Amino acid sequence: MDMLKNERVNNLTTAVIFGFATFNFFNSVGGMLFGDWFSSGEAWAWSAFWTSLVVYAVLIVVAWWVNSMAKG
Known part of the structure; x- marks a missing residue:
C-alpha cells in the first residue's frame, strides 16, 4: 500500500478506477436504452x-x- 502514497501513482490509479466506473455505468445505460430494443x-x-x-x-x-x- 506504500505505492499508493505516491501522489502520481495515486492520481493515476484514481483516474483509472473512476474512468472504468464511468464507462461501465454509461455503457450499461446505453445498452439498456438502445441495445435491448434491437436484440x-x-x-x-x-x-x-x-x-x-x-x-x-x-x-x-x-x-x-x-x-x-x-x-493518510
Whole structure:
C-alpha cells in the first residue's frame, strides 16, 4: 500500500478506477436504452441499470478510498 502514497501513482490509479466506473455505468445505460430494443425487444432492463448503478457507486467509493491513501 506504500505505492499508493505516491501522489502520481495515486492520481493515476484514481483516474483509472473512476474512468472504468464511468464507462461501465454509461455503457450499461446505453445498452439498456438502445441495445435491448434491437436484440430482444425488452427496453428498460431496470435490473441491469440498478446493478450497474451499485457497481458504479462501489467503484466511486474505492476511488475515493484510494485517493485518500495519499493523504493518510
